[in-house]
Amino acid sequence: MKGMTTIVKQTTKLIAGMIFMYGIYVIVHGHLTPGGGFAGGVIMAGSFILLILAYGSDFLKLLKEESGTTMYENLAMIVVLFLAVSGLLLGTHVFFLNWIPKGTVGHLVSAGILPLYNIFVGIEVAASIVTIFLALIIFKEEVSK
Amino acid sequence: MIVYWLCFILFLVGLYGVITRRNLIKIAISLSIMEFSTFLFFALVGYSEGGVAPIVDPADPVKLYVDPLPQALVLTAIVIGLATTALLMAVIIRIYRKYGSLDIREIKNLRG
Amino acid sequence: MEIAISVITGFMIIGALYAIHARDLLSAVIACGIVGYSLVICFLLLKAPDLAIVQIVVETITLIIMVAVVLDSSREEAFTKLDRQGYFTAITGIVIIVVFFYFMKISVASLDPFGEGTLRMAHSYIEGATEKTGSANLVTGVVFDFRGYDTLGEATVLVTAVLGVLTIMRIKGKK
Amino acid sequence: MNPLIPLLVVIPLAGAFLIMILGRFIRNFNKILASVVLLLLAIISFYFLFNTGDKISVYKVGGWEAVNSIPIGIYMVVDGFTAIILCIINLIGFLSVFYSISYIAKYTSEDFFYALFCLMIAGMNGVVASGDIFNIFVFLEISSISSYALVAFGVEKQQLEASFKYQVLGGLASFLILFAIGFLYWRTKTLNIADIRTALGSGGDRKFYIMAEIMLLTGFGLKAAIMPFHAWLPDAHSSAPSPISAMLSGVLIKAVGIYVIIRLFFNMFVINEEMAVLITALGTISMVIGVFLAIGQWDIKRLLAYHSISQMGYVVMSVGIGMILMSRGIRHEVATLAVTGGIFHLINHAAFKGLLFLNAGAIEYSTGTRDLKEMGGLAKSMPVTSATSFVASLSISGIPPFNGFFSKLIIIIAAVMAHFYLLAALAGIVSIITLASFLKFQRYAFYNKEPDKEKKEIREVPFPMLFSMIVLSIICLLLSLLVFPGIRETILTPATDILTDPSKYSTYIIGL
Numbered sequence: 001m002k003g004m005t006t007i008v009k010q011t012t013k014l015i016a017g018m019i020f021m022y023g024i025y026v027i028v029h030g031h032l033t034p035g036g037g038f039a040g041g042v043i044m045a046g047s048f049i050l051l052i053l054a055y056g057s058d059f060l061k062l063l064k065e066e067s068g069t070t071m072y073e074n075l076a077m078i079v080v081l082f083l084a085v086s087g088l089l090l091g092t093h094v095f096f097l098n099w100i101p102k103g104t105v106g107h108l109v110s111a112g113i114l115p116l117y118n119i120f121v122g123i124e125v126a127a128s129i130v131t132i133f134l135a136l137i138i139f140k141e142e143v144s145k
Numbered sequence: 146m147i148v149y150w151l152c153f154i155l156f157l158v159g160l161y162g163v164i165t166r167r168n169l170i171k172i173a174i175s176l177s178i179m180e181f182s183t184f185l186f187f188a189l190v191g192y193s194e195g196g197v198a199p200i201v202d203p204a205d206p207v208k209l210y211v212d213p214l215p216q217a218l219v220l221t222a223i224v225i226g227l228a229t230t231a232l233l234m235a236v237i238i239r240i241y242r243k244y245g246s247l248d249i250r251e252i253k254n255l256r257g
Numbered sequence: 258m259e260i261a262i263s264v265i266t267g268f269m270i271i272g273a274l275y276a277i278h279a280r281d282l283l284s285a286v287i288a289c290g291i292v293g294y295s296l297v298i299c300f301l302l303l304k305a306p307d308l309a310i311v312q313i314v315v316e317t318i319t320l321i322i323m324v325a326v327v328l329d330s331s332r333e334e335a336f337t338k339l340d341r342q343g344y345f346t347a348i349t350g351i352v353i354i355v356v357f358f359y360f361m362k363i364s365v366a367s368l369d370p371f372g373e374g375t376l377r378m379a380h381s382y383i384e385g386a387t388e389k390t391g392s393a394n395l396v397t398g399v400v401f402d403f404r405g406y407d408t409l410g411e412a413t414v415l416v417t418a419v420l421g422v423l424t425i426m427r428i429k430g431k432k
Numbered sequence: 433m434n435p436l437i438p439l440l441v442v443i444p445l446a447g448a449f450l451i452m453i454l455g456r457f458i459r460n461f462n463k464i465l466a467s468v469v470l471l472l473l474a475i476i477s478f479y480f481l482f483n484t485g486d487k488i489s490v491y492k493v494g495g496w497e498a499v500n501s502i503p504i505g506i507y508m509v510v511d512g513f514t515a516i517i518l519c520i521i522n523l524i525g526f527l528s529v530f531y532s533i534s535y536i537a538k539y540t541s542e543d544f545f546y547a548l549f550c551l552m553i554a555g556m557n558g559v560v561a562s563g564d565i566f567n568i569f570v571f572l573e574i575s576s577i578s579s580y581a582l583v584a585f586g587v588e589k590q591q592l593e594a595s596f597k598y599q600v601l602g603g604l605a606s607f608l609i610l611f612a613i614g615f616l617y618w619r620t621k622t623l624n625i626a627d628i629r630t631a632l633g634s635g636g637d638r639k640f641y642i643m644a645e646i647m648l649l650t651g652f653g654l655k656a657a658i659m660p661f662h663a664w665l666p667d668a669h670s671s672a673p674s675p676i677s678a679m680l681s682g683v684l685i686k687a688v689g690i691y692v693i694i695r696l697f698f699n700m701f702v703i704n705e706e707m708a709v710l711i712t713a714l715g716t717i718s719m720v721i722g723v724f725l726a727i728g729q730w731d732i733k734r735l736l737a738y739h740s741i742s743q744m745g746y747v748v749m750s751v752g753i754g755m756i757l758m759s760r761g762i763r764h765e766v767a768t769l770a771v772t773g774g775i776f777h778l779i780n781h782a783a784f785k786g787l788l789f790l791n792a793g794a795i796e797y798s799t800g801t802r803d804l805k806e807m808g809g810l811a812k813s814m815p816v817t818s819a820t821s822f823v824a825s826l827s828i829s830g831i832p833p834f835n836g837f838f839s840k841l842i843i844i845i846a847a848v849m850a851h852f853y854l855l856a857a858l859a860g861i862v863s864i865i866t867l868a869s870f871l872k873f874q875r876y877a878f879y880n881k882e883p884d885k886e887k888k889e890i891r892e893v894p895f896p897m898l899f900s901m902i903v904l905s906i907i908c909l910l911l912s913l914l915v916f917p918g919i920r921e922t923i924l925t926p927a928t929d930i931l932t933d934p935s936k937y938s939t940y941i942i943g944l
Contacts, residue, residue: 026310031392034200034306036400038224042314049321067456070419074452077416081445084409087495088435088442094495095438096405102391105203111391117401121412125224128419129318132231135419136238136325139426143242148259148371151266153361155273156611157354162277163604164350165343168334170282170327172600174289177319178273179607181296184312185266186611188303190618194258194372198304199395201387210395211304214379215617217399218566219308221411222610225573227315228418229603232580234326235422236596241330243589247282248334252593357646364643368618377621377631381504406493406506410558410570413445417551417574420452421581424544425595430587431539 004054012054019047027122031111037118041125048130052137066134073127079120083113148189155182167249169237173230180226184219191215259371262299269295280334282327290320307396436476437491437508440518440557441571443476444469448550455543463533466546470526470553477518484515486926488940490563501942503624509563509941512926516775517560517691520782523907524682525553528675531790531900534893535675535797545585545673552578552679556687563941565613565700566623572609572655572688576602579684583672594667601664605654612647619644625700626941638704645707648696656689658748659718662741666725669740670733670802674793677733681740682786686778690744694751694774699930699937705759712752716855719745723862727869730804732792735873736785739828742862743781749859750774750843753850758932766849772928773842780835780911784827787904791821794893794901795877804873808880813890816898818878820905825874827908829867835911842915 023044030036087097103110159182162175191212199213237247244252269292276288293316300309369375376383382399390398400408447469455462488511496505510518529549536545555575562568580602584595617623619640620631632641650661657665665685669677697707722742729735754770757763794817795810796802811818827834830841840863847856892898913919930937 031394031397032200033394034198034396035310036307036394036397038220039307039310039314042311042318046314046317049318066423070423071453073416073419074449077412078446078449078453080409080412081442081449084405085438085442088438093433093435095435095442095491096402096409096494098390098402098494102388105201105387105391105393111393111398114390114392114397114401117405117408118397121408124412125415128415131419132235132322132422135422135426136235136322139238139428140329142428146365146370148263148266149365150361151263151270155266155270156607157357158270158273158277159607160357160604161350161354162273163600164353165346166277167343168282169596170323170330171277171285171334173323174276174285176600176603176607177289178276178292179604181269181292183607183610183614184308185269185296185299186614187617188300188305188308189262189371190374190614191305192258192303192372193374196304198306199383200306201393201395203387203393210383212374212376212379213382213395213399214623215614216305216308216396217404217407218613218617219305220311220396220400221407221566221570223308223311223315224411225414225570225606227319228414228577229573229599229606230319231322232418232421232425232577233596233599233603234322235425236580236584236592236599238326238329239425239584239587240592240596243592247331252596357643360643360646364615364640367640374618375621377502378504378623378627379621380502381499402494403496403505404566407567407570409445410567410574413551413554414570414573414577416449417548417577417581420544420548420551421577424541424548424581425584425587425592427541427587429540430585430591 004056008054012050016047016051019050020044023047023122023126027118028108028115030118031114032108037121038125040118041122042129044122044126045129048126049133052133066131066138069127069131069134073124073131076120076124076127080117080124083116083120149186152182152186152189155185169240169247169249173233173237176233177226177230184222187215187219187222258302262302265295265299282332282334283324286320286323286327289323290316293319307394433491434489436479437489437510437561438493440473440476440561441554443472444550444554444557448547448554451543451547451550455546462543462546466529466550467526467533469550470522470529473522473553473557474519474526477515477522480510480515481519481923484510484512484926485922486512486929488930488937490941490944498942498944502622503627503941506567507563507624507941508561510561511930511937513695513775513930514560516779516923516927517687518557520779521553521556521560521683521687524782524786525679527786527900527903528678528790531793531897532675533896535793535897536673539585539673545582548578548582552582552684556684559688560691563625564623565616565625565628568692569606569609569613573606575684575688576606576655579676579680582676583668585673585676591671594671598664598668601654601661605651608647608654609651612644612651615644615647616641624941625696626938629700629935629938630942632702638702641701645701649693649707649711652689652693653714656685656693656744657741658714658744659721659741660714662718662722665741666734666737669737670731674789674796677793678786678789681737681789682782685740685744686782690747690778694931697755698934703755703759703934705756708752708755708759712749712756712855715745715748715750715752716858717745718742719749719862720858723865723869727865731802732795732804732873732877733789733802735869736788736792739866739869740785742866743777743785743828746840746843746859747774747778747781749855750777750846753847753852753855754932757850758934763850764932766846768928768932769842770846770850771931772924773839773846775927776842776914776924777839779914780827780839783904783907783911784824784836787820787824787901787908788828790897790901790904791817791824794897797893797897798890804876807877809878810890811878814892816892817901820901821878822874823905823908825870829870830863831867833909833912835908838912838915
């Protein structure tokens with residue numbers, strides 16, 4: 001896949017970082033404002049997709065990244081699963097227990113375990129969508145070769 | 146009540162599309178339309194007149210919120226819908242590469 | 258409120274009808290995207306900002322993937338003359354629709370009208386939920402705490418779909 | 433709260449993710465981990481089978497207690513019926529994984545296969561052990577999406593086409609189910625199955641949920657491939673790799689189709705006669721037409737797939753007879769007998785149909801063909817496959833010492849006692865046609881003179897495949913013991929009781 005013109009590349013360079021930061025903001029404030037892991041994760045993936053579309057890249061590098069993103073995705077899921085099971089392992093023996101102290105409602109550090117879920121689900125979603133996209137692109141490149 | 150009927154008609158439009166269309170992409174689109182109507186239906190069920198969005202401001206708690214449960218369900222279902230669509234698209238692109246066509250009548254190895 | 262949403266839903270129905278009848282696949286996909294974006298407006302009117310955010314980004318991604326697939330394959334739907342099988346499927350479709358319509362008509366009369374729902378399960382999700390979960394966003398509270406198990410399943414669905422896409426996109430199946 | 437219940441889902445999920453992370457670094461990690469995971473699950477489910485009895489164990493996820501006796505969290509429920517299905521899933525799953533060790537070796541990217549397999553098991557366990565209708569939907573999607581991908585695992589033309597068909601009809605079913613859940617929520621404002629039962633009240637004006645009933649029956653009927661909705665099954669089940677066919681035919685259509693239909697229509701909705709008659713009719717149609725479609729097939733796996741539709745018809749018909757009697761409120765013991773017959777046949781079908789698909793896989797592995805006309809004389813070169821498939825064929829056709837005979841006998845007796853003579857006669861006739869069809873399979877595959885041509889040497893399949901087939905054929909013999917008093921009371925009766933005592937399930941769970 002070829003890249004696009006210089007104007008597009010420069011603009012993308014500016015915007016992609018901001019979109020990425022916005023995704024992180026949405027994820028971290030998931031328990032206070034609308035949004036959360038899923039929305040933020042897709043936004044983060046959007047910034048990557050923008051970069052891929054604008055720059056294009058050679059095929060081998062993409063292949064490497066696909067296995068990398070699958071890895072991130074599964075690692076994040078393992079962490080989510082571990083957070084879920086952590087309640088089971090602690091003294092209370094309850095699956096999906098929100099055992100971290102809740103804090104004050106409305107503060108950034110509050111709601112116990114929920115922000116952690118948001119963060120790792122966000123990473124998982126972002127990695128998943130980038131992987132799907134890369135898989136489609138790599139298939140196209142491999143077939144056209 | 147009319148809005149429920151319209152939502153249901155949207156669902157039936159999608160159902161009709163899935164049954165009658167012969168193009169793979171059209172079938173995928175019809176499935177998406179069914180999906181949209183289902184999400185809309187859940188959101189309609191959760192709405193209560195005069196309610197506010199379910200986000201609590203600790204300084205100023207409101208009495209009436211709209212039902213957060215259907216919203217949580219739709220949130221789950223949207224991501225499931227994305228997953229279904231992605232997989233369907235992957236199969237469609239593979240089938241196009243193998244057969245060189247998107248018409249379901251030309252893709253008929255299996256029968257009986 | 259009901260009227261506004263009815264108008265948008267009517268618009269969505271027209272968009273959907275265009276999407277399943279358009280000959281050009283690209284315009285069909287775009288029409289489908291328009292239906293999806295109209296849904297975002299409905300969500301905003303129905304006081305569901307969480308859903309609006311998720312739907313708008315997910316719809317964008319879906320649209321990108323769909324447009325990529327259409328551009329990669331053929332843009333035209335093959336011309337379909339109504340043959341015998343065509344009539345058969347059309348009649349099947351209409352019969353199924355009539356059946357569902359009939360049962361909907363029976364059922365719908367004894368249900369709550371729009372905007373006057375009561376609460377049963379969700380009562381505890383609103384009443385004192387901020388103390389229980391510590392989350393100011395009640396939807397996040399439900400998604401990750403009361404029904405966190407569903408969310409685990411949902412994230413797993415996404416992983417499954419990714420594995421599925423990678424499986425299907427392998428060039429060679431057998432060694 | 434028994435901490436083993438969530439482990440049913442957590443173990444296979446962890447297995448799948450670990451395979452995807454570590455599989456590329458460690459050789460043979462995928463096979464070993466998947467086998468260990470499935471073995472653990474099988475042990476846990478047998479623990480449930482022998483310890484559940486009449487009890488219902490409920491696990492409240494997140495520790496959310498009911499408020500004013502309205503459940504607010506998600507409940508996981510294991511009772512007698514669940515335990516049986518869990519055993520089927522995990523035992524057949526273990527044998528299929530063990531079989532795959534040799535079978536899948538000829539495909540690329542085995543990591544994906546084992547990870548998706550674990551996810552499919554997790555989805556089915558989640559569906560079966562759930563007491564919450566939306567939760568059932570979510571886990572249904574996990575198992576469906578992984579099975580869509582597994583059907584297309586060979587990425588050949590046929591597999592892709594079958595997978596597409598399966599995905600479209602599966603997606604249609606999913607959205608019908610989701611819409612029905614919305615409908616139920618609109619009326620009852622709750623998602624817990626037991627609580628929905630309470631909120632719907634007993635009998636009376638049932639207008640408002642007939643829509644939900646129709647949609648749920650269509651949706652899960654599509655997943656279970658009951659007759660008018662069966663179009664995807666023969667393609668998907670014949671195109672998939674053989675261990676996956678065994679899982680799809682032996683387990684998946686039961687766990688996410690028949691099981692959920694039975695659970696919802698017995699324990700969630702108030703049983704009513706129209707629905708019961710509809711279900712019986714659908715079952716009878718599948719039973720009769722499935723076998724007639726099967727008899728003309730020359731592709732082994734398609735033949736077996738059509739027989740799956742027919743045998744599932746037996747189960748649905750028998751359960752439907754039970755429902756009719758229960759809705760009329762008469763002759764409770766006959767209703768119990770009919771439901772027992774249905775569940776017993778469900779178990780038996782998992783064993784012999786799983787075995788038959790593994791046999792078909794073994795034949796394909798050795799000879800490279802699935803066409804009956806191109807085979808012949810395999811009894812000499814593949815003695816174990818021949819013997820085990822003989823056992824399975826006799827079982828499915830209902831020949832006395834084997835398990836299929838007893839379940840069909842119970843079904844026919846129940847139909848006669850309920851005065852549905854036509855249905856009893858049809859069940860007998862279909863059984864005879866099944867026998868004819870399997871005699872054809874045996875004769876052409878194993879005993880006929882092989883066609884004269886330069887043959888490549890056909891050898892028996894490797895040990896893991898043999899092991900799975902032998903174990904399943906022993907299970908086929910052992911299952912006939914279930915019919916005897918003493919064993920029946922510990923395993924089949926608790927499952928039947930929870931279904932035929934309409935309010936036991938909901939009153940127990942709400943009363944916690």
